[in-house]
Amino acid sequence: MGFLSYILQYKRDNKKALMLFISFFIFYLIMNYPFINFIKENAANLAAHSPFYGAPFMLNLFNFDPSMYYGFSNTSVVHPFINFMTGSFTYISKYLFDNLFFLVIQSCINALSVVMIYYYLRRSDTNSIIPLLFAVFFGISSYSIFTAFIPDSYPYAQFVIIFSVLYLQYSRTVEKTAILPNASLALINFGLTSTNIVPFFSSLFFNMFDRSNKKTFKQLIMIGLAFLLMVTGVTLIQFLLFKGNSWINNWIQSLSSGGFSYTGDFLFSEHWKAVYMLVISPILTPDITMLDPGIVALVTDLTRPYPIYVHIIGFGIILLSIAGFVKGIKSKESWILVSYILFAIVLHIIVGFGLAVFKYDMYLYAGHFIFAFFLLGGRFMIEVKHSVLKKVLIAVVILFAITTLTNNILKHAEALHTTEQAYIELNNDNDVDQ
Numbered sequence: 001m002g003f004l005s006y007i008l009q010y011k012r013d014n015k016k017a018l019m020l021f022i023s024f025f026i027f028y029l030i031m032n033y034p035f036i037n038f039i040k041e042n043a044a045n046l047a048a049h050s051p052f053y054g055a056p057f058m059l060n061l062f063n064f065d066p067s068m069y070y071g072f073s074n075t076s077v078v079h080p081f082i083n084f085m086t087g088s089f090t091y092i093s094k095y096l097f098d099n100l101f102f103l104v105i106q107s108c109i110n111a112l113s114v115v116m117i118y119y120y121l122r123r124s125d126t127n128s129i130i131p132l133l134f135a136v137f138f139g140i141s142s143y144s145i146f147t148a149f150i151p152d153s154y155p156y157a158q159f160v161i162i163f164s165v166l167y168l169q170y171s172r173t174v175e176k177t178a179i180l181p182n183a184s185l186a187l188i189n190f191g192l193t194s195t196n197i198v199p200f201f202s203s204l205f206f207n208m209f210d211r212s213n214k215k216t217f218k219q220l221i222m223i224g225l226a227f228l229l230m231v232t233g234v235t236l237i238q239f240l241l242f243k244g245n246s247w248i249n250n251w252i253q254s255l256s257s258g259g260f261s262y263t264g265d266f267l268f269s270e271h272w273k274a275v276y277m278l279v280i281s282p283i284l285t286p287d288i289t290m291l292d293p294g295i296v297a298l299v300t301d302l303t304r305p306y307p308i309y310v311h312i313i314g315f316g317i318i319l320l321s322i323a324g325f326v327k328g329i330k331s332k333e334s335w336i337l338v339s340y341i342l343f344a345i346v347l348h349i350i351v352g353f354g355l356a357v358f359k360y361d362m363y364l365y366a367g368h369f370i371f372a373f374f375l376l377g378g379r380f381m382i383e384v385k386h387s388v389l390k391k392v393l394i395a396v397v398i399l400f401a402i403t404t405l406t407n408n409i410l411k412h413a414e415a416l417h418t419t420e421q422a423y424i425e426l427n428n429d430n431d432v433d434q
Contacts, residue, residue: 003181006170007119016128017115024114024139028107031409032149034416035059036099045423051295056098057151059419060297062288063360068102068151069093072242079153080247081191081234087242089151102151109155110148113371114139116162120169120375124333125382129394134378137401142408143282143366157192158367161340164189164200165375168207168336177208177219183226190231195347196368202339206332264355271355273302274362278348279373280306280314282366284404285411290422291359298419299360309407313400320397321373324380333379337372344369 001009008014039046039058050058057066067074072087093101117138121131138144147155164185171177182204189196204223208216239246266274276286281300289301321341328334344365347353354361381397384390 001174003167003170006173007166013119013122013128016132017118020118020132020135020139021111021115024111024144025107027139028110028145028148029103031145031412032103032107034413035149035419036103038416038420039099042423045427049296049423049426055151056093057102059150060295061146061150061415061419062299062363063297063357064146064150064152064154064364066151067153073245075238075242075245075247075249077247078194079192080194080231081238082153083238083242083245084191085156099149099151103149106151106155107148109159110144111139113155113159113162114144116159116166117371117374117378120162120166121378121382123169123173124379130378130381133394133397133401134374134381137397137404138371138374140401140405140408141283141370142285142411143363143370145285145408145412147367153192154364154367157189157196158371160185160188160192161196161200161368162371165203165336165371168203169333171207172332177223179219179222179226182223183230186223186227187230187234190227191234193368195343199340199343199368202343203336206335206339209332262354262356262361264352264358266349266352266355271358274349274355274358276306276310276314277358277362278344278366279318279370280310281363282370283317284310284313285408285415286310286363287411288415288418290418290425293422293426296422296426297360298415298422300363302359309403313404316396316400317373317377320377320380322376324376324378324383327380327383334376337376337379340369340372 039056043056043058046058047054051060052058052066053070055066055069057069067079067082068086068089070083070086071090072083074083074086075081089102089105093099114135118131118135121134122128125131143154147158167181167185171182186197186200186204189200201220201224205220208220210216235246235248277300286306287301287304288298289303291297291299325334325338348355348362348365354365377397381390381393384393
């Protein structure tokens, strides 16, 4: 059975997946078009304050960077091969409505990510209720909404990560690990965000682990070698195609400016809200404020307390995911999913990547691991055998989802209002200075 045959084997699932895709594609368009229209109607005013080197997307929201507009020169050790995409998209967007082009493309990508969440859970359940519930819950998350229109690398990286996890599920089902497909997935994960190669190979190792099969490590090494050969080949193509501009040219400078400068030591008294900004705020949109008028930085308002329902829903999802891991601790699925969360803890809390710019950045990184909380939580509820308990949990998660949807619709509108007010105040201050 091929991968597509595995995914699309049931017509009823495909109809539900299609409805999910259409619904969320339209949802993201409706939610985000007002931001695109605001940029279009205020382009001259916004351009005067934009920190993004003339990129047509000018809003500095949660320190997302419209890197998809940086063309063929956008190479770094953090995003080694992304310029193949950014160069093409930058060119196309000039003729296809600029920011609206990215809204359509990324709404499509995030809607497909919702569909893959559904397919993954559906392959573990005989009923579609829980897979649909967690797919919808994931789709209405704050991170899914915002990344659907901001032209950054996050929706693309998240899509590839979830696709990789789904492909590994297929590999377990057919009990076959193909070298070239897995090496190709490693290449794409690395090319979009280099750090993603660590959780990918970790999940691949857990997926292949078999004490009785002595060929496991040999296959893993073969995949690793194939990956390195692919990286070498694509780097050479990048070097020749872009006239000597490749990710290895400035990797030391990139680490210094875009890596080490973001790193700081974790101090609980100062960074305790990292738990919220890494896991909970990407689910429930927080209050935002303008932190730095110089770059019009619109970020999480850390001075305002989180509502009680945010604590309940956020930690409820965390507890469900922990329960899912504990219940399935002997399964490959649980270790594959938790590897993404553990790597995020190591990278962002222990190593401290992002802590140096804590007030600006922590919301961004969720795309590399937030999906795992939904999949682990969904798997836990699928595994619950007690019918009454399962019905109670389903009712609770439905309540969580409805509350989250309400919160995110209202807070998304408030985010636009806060953005508009920020520029009004900025212009008023400039008028006074003059």
